[in-house]
Amino acid sequence: xxxxxxxxxxxxxxxxxxxxxxxxxxxxxxxxxxxxxxxxxxxxxxxxxxxxxxxxxxxxxxxxxxxxxxxxxxxxxxxxxxxxxxxxxxxxxxxxxxxxxxxxxxxxxxxxxxxxxxxxxxxxxxxxxxxxxxxxxxxxxxxxxxxxxxxxxxxxxxxxxxxxxxxxxxxxxxxxxxxxxxxxxxxxxxxxxxxxxxxxxxxxxxxxxxxxxxxxxxxxxxxxxxxxxxxxxxxxxxxxxxxxxxxxxxxxxxxxxxxxxxxxxxxxxxxxxxxxxxxxxxxxxxxxxxxxxxxxx
Amino acid sequence: xxxxxxxxxxxxxxxxxxxxxxxxxxxxxxxxxxxxxxxxxxxxxxxxxxxxxxxxxxxxxxxxxxxxxxxxxxxxxxxxxxxxxxxxxxxxxxxxxxxxxxxxxxxxxxxxxxxxxxxxxxxxxxxxxxxxxxxxxxxxxxxxxxxxxxxxxxxxxxxxxxxxxxxxxxxxxxxxxxxxxxxxxxxxxxxxxxxxxxxxxxxxxxxxxxxxxxxxxxxxxxxxxxxxxxxxxxxxxxxxxxxxxxxxxxxxxxxxxxxxxxxxxxxxxxxxxxxxxxxxxxxxxxxxxxxxxxxxxxxxxxxxxxxxxxxxxxxxxx
Numbered sequence: 190x191x192x193x194x195x196x197x198x199x200x201x202x203x204x205x206x207x208x209x210x211x212x213x214x215x216x217x218x219x220x221x222x223x224x225x226x227x228x229x230x231x232x233x234x235x236x237x238x239x240x241x242x243x244x245x246x247x248x249x250x251x252x253x254x255x256x257x258x259x260x261x262x263x264x265x266x267x268x269x270x271x272x273x274x275x276x277x278x279x280x281x282x283x284x285x286x287x288x289x290x291x292x293x294x295x296x297x298x299x300x301x302x303x304x305x306x307x308x309x310x311x312x313x314x315x316x317x318x319x320x321x322x323x324x325x326x327x328x329x330x331x332x333x334x335x336x337x338x339x340x341x342x343x344x345x346x347x348x349x350x351x352x353x354x355x356x357x358x359x360x361x362x363x364x365x366x367x368x369x370x371x372x373x374x375x376x377x378x379x380x381x382x383x384x385x386x387x388x389x390x391x392x393x394x395x396x397x398x399x400x401x402x403x404x405x406x407x408x409x410x411x412x413x414x415x416x417x418x419x420x421x422x423x424x425x426x427x428x429x430x431x432x433x434x435x436x437x438x439x440x441x442x443x444x445x446x447x448x449x450x451x452x453x454x455x456x457x458x459x460x461x462x463x464x465x466x467x468x469x470x471x472x473x474x475x476x477x478x479x480x481x482x483x484x485x486x
Numbered sequence: 487x488x489x490x491x492x493x494x495x496x497x498x499x500x501x502x503x504x505x506x507x508x509x510x511x512x513x514x515x516x517x518x519x520x521x522x523x524x525x526x527x528x529x530x531x532x533x534x535x536x537x538x539x540x541x542x543x544x545x546x547x548x549x550x551x552x553x554x555x556x557x558x559x560x561x562x563x564x565x566x567x568x569x570x571x572x573x574x575x576x577x578x579x580x581x582x583x584x585x586x587x588x589x590x591x592x593x594x595x596x597x598x599x600x601x602x603x604x605x606x607x608x609x610x611x612x613x614x615x616x617x618x619x620x621x622x623x624x625x626x627x628x629x630x631x632x633x634x635x636x637x638x639x640x641x642x643x644x645x646x647x648x649x650x651x652x653x654x655x656x657x658x659x660x661x662x663x664x665x666x667x668x669x670x671x672x673x674x675x676x677x678x679x680x681x682x683x684x685x686x687x688x689x690x691x692x693x694x695x696x697x698x699x700x701x702x703x704x705x706x707x708x709x710x711x712x713x714x715x716x717x718x719x720x721x722x723x724x725x726x727x728x729x730x731x732x733x734x735x736x737x738x739x740x741x742x743x744x745x746x747x748x749x750x751x752x753x754x755x756x757x758x759x760x761x762x763x764x765x766x767x768x769x770x771x772x773x774x775x776x777x778x779x780x781x782x783x784x785x786x787x788x789x790x791x792x793x794x795x796x797x798x799x800x801x802x803x804x
Contacts, residue, residue: 201691201694201696203696213696213699216696216698217696217697217698220701221697223585224585224588224589224594225589225594227581227582227586227589228586228590228603230582231586231606231607231610231665231668232603232606234610234665235606235610237621237625238613238617238618238621241621241625242617289515290515290519291515293511293512293514293515293516294516294519296512297509297512297513297516298516300512301509301512307516307517307520310520311516311519311520313790314519314520314522314523315519317783317786317787317790318522318523320719320723320726320782320785320789321782321786322725322728322753322778322779322782323615324726324728324753324756324775325526325726325775325778325779325782326526328756328772328775329525329529331533332530333529336533352526355522359519388508409612410612412614413613413614413615413616413617414614414615415615415616415728416615416728416729419757419760419761420760440614440729441616443614443617444616444619444733447616447619447620447623447733448733462616462617462620466617469609469612469613469614470612472612473605473612477605
């Protein structure tokens, strides 16, 4: 280890002088081996998932798969067109609801009343919302929107996904705002700027990359969720013509097609998985780059 | 506003119409965020009320979910299934997760290699549940089918491993669940381990302890509250996990102790039955959803409180 940062981490080099020492060092080596082995063991399932998703999914990955309607059971051909359309629409609705709510709340708890009861409540509730099962988000949208409008719709699916996206957006935005150095705010006040001007001209521009990363993580997570849209939006075999009609999503298509006994439909489910995994991986790499850079600064 | 780290803001900055309006916006958004949770609980409760009024608490101690009997519902097998699948998942994921968090916080290997492992574990958390389900059908079910028979043959005298074995089973679901909660345990345990003050480690090395004597004797006990919090939060995640479990567990309404036979969880029950449910069954499923929400909230509140206490006790050591 050449980096000085990890000096405190360097284990002492012990020399065995007695049989008991040799036993202790042997035990030490044993656990190191177990620990490193276990860590690399977990790479196997992930590689297995990635390998299967790519090898099974790439076969049908042609440009036309993005623009065609899904096939009926037993038929060949077809694509994911309306599922991609539905997922994009519902994720869009979710972000449209959750982003203003989450970012404004984050501004309140990090720029205005940091120590108020409300700020503490927002932080606590946001943490709890991250732990709420996604099927509960679906049940919520069902109990409110589907019950009152008497139809499954992209609006209902979007609301269910918004509940899911809210805590991700809020908590990353809070981290983003807290990461802005205080000196910047002080310099802004020093030049006579108001609090509002400071937030909009100094703090937010500085925090935008990290907030955008949070939004992307929320998009990736919402796009892959099945349970919230299962009984609020899906399913449909056609293109959308309004916001108030059943809507297909990629994730639900994976769930439904994955259970059919038709190899072609199962392969289409793998292709849909590939699209989602690529989306998720790209957002995670971006997040790593943005937040990693911040920490180094 | 006496933060200590913040400079005093001159009072004229607190005036002005725009400022107040924007502050009001942020306040309203915050209030709405807090209200969300209450609103979710209330709206589910209202729709579940017919079933709650009819079945009461007996709902949780009854075995009944048949299409032939649409007037009678009880979730005991699913409640047991939720508890057992989450417990097994934790039993598998906890040792592995703690070992990985030690690997990530020690310097066994160069930083880039550790970061790769960390990235992979974070990616595990980001993969959609339904893809775990699809993968489980393709990979884990065939494995369990192959090993299930021999296990039932060798250990069949235990009720836990009674045959006949099935690919769609409690064991399959728990294995995949373990993989899915691994990132939660790893991330929180790692934070707890990294937060242990360096002096404690140095002190232990100074009296001649080996690295692993230090880990077992000093680091893990100091980080224990954080690891406990990680375990509780992971339990909450496992309880509510829906799609992968619904695709793998077999969704049997029978009460069984065998890990090799099909079972069900509250979440998988909802995912499987809600589509074709009508009238009272919809209400009963929403009752199950309300119960699931209460359980996960309870577990999560407990986890957050333990996590807070853990962070406090660690910062007291500095």
